[in-house]
Amino acid sequence: MTDGTTDGRSGRGDTAPDRKRLIISGGAAAVLLAIIGAAGGWVLAGDQVGPDPVASGATGTPTPTPAVRTSPPRERPTTTAPATPSTSPSPSRPTGLTVPDLVGMDFEEAREELRDLGLGWQLVFGSGDSSSVSSTDPAPGTPVRRGVTVKVSVAGAAPPNEVPDLTGETCNEAGAELVDDGFSPRYPNGRSGTVSSQRPVGGTVGRWNDVVQLWCGTPPSADASAPAP
Structure with missing residues (x-):
């Protein structure tokens, strides 16, 4: 019967459990030292601020800013005053007045008809004995305006x-x-x-x-x- 002495060394038969306790105690000490070291590093770093995890994103890629839709400015309707119609007739607008047919008429009667129409006259006498009108310038039927002078040619002398x-x-x-x-x-x-x-x-x-x-x-x-x- 042995008392647990082997090779001249005294010992107990239940040494294995003690070794396990020593290993566990050593691991816990290592973990405690790691925590203390991390805490010391944080204290030494002071108040330095690290990158914003929200701005940088989980993968380090910047988060794009969402586009904001804006409505185009509403144009104010413009009002235009209606043009006032001109009351004075245009010089080039037809008036409906034409040179009357005076050919063959006595020149005095022809002159009175031109006067009644608001037209002027210029008598040009010839060399014969007739007092009748031989032609007019402008010709009969030509559109004219009031005040226009009509040249009246008379067949005879004045x-x-x-x-x-x-x-x-x-x-x-x-x-x-x-x-x-x-x-x-x-x-x-x-x-x-x-x-x-x-x-x-x-x-x-x-x-x-x-x-x-x-x-x-x-x-x-x-x-x-x-x-x-």
Whole structure:
């Protein structure tokens, strides 16, 4: 019977459990030292802040910023005032007025018809004996505007015509009377005042389209009574 002594060493037969306790105790000490070391490292690091796990993401790839939808600005409706129609007729707009057919008509009657239509006239006499109109310029039927002068050609020569006495009348009235009687008035010293003199004098027998000079206001010079050239 043995008392547990082997090779001169005293011992017990249950040494295996003691070894297990020693190994477990050593492992626990190693774990405790690791925790202490980690805590010391954290203390030495101070207040340094590590990367934000939310911003960097779990894999280290930046998280894209979500797009924000914005509605386009609503345009304010613009209002435009309606154009005001023009009340004055355009010069190029047709007025419906045309040159009347005066061919074959007596020139005095033709002149009155042009006057009634608001048209002017210019009598051009020929060399024959007829007083009828031979042609007009513009031609009959041509669209015209009021105030346009129509050239009236007369087949015969200008007939005799007596000059009226206009002394004492206002210059404007005297001029209008000369036009009505078939003469062409001239105003050597203007058209202001009354007629103080005329040339040729009243009662002189001339012809249609002859020029009659009227002095209004200031009397003419001594040679004003000389015959007109």
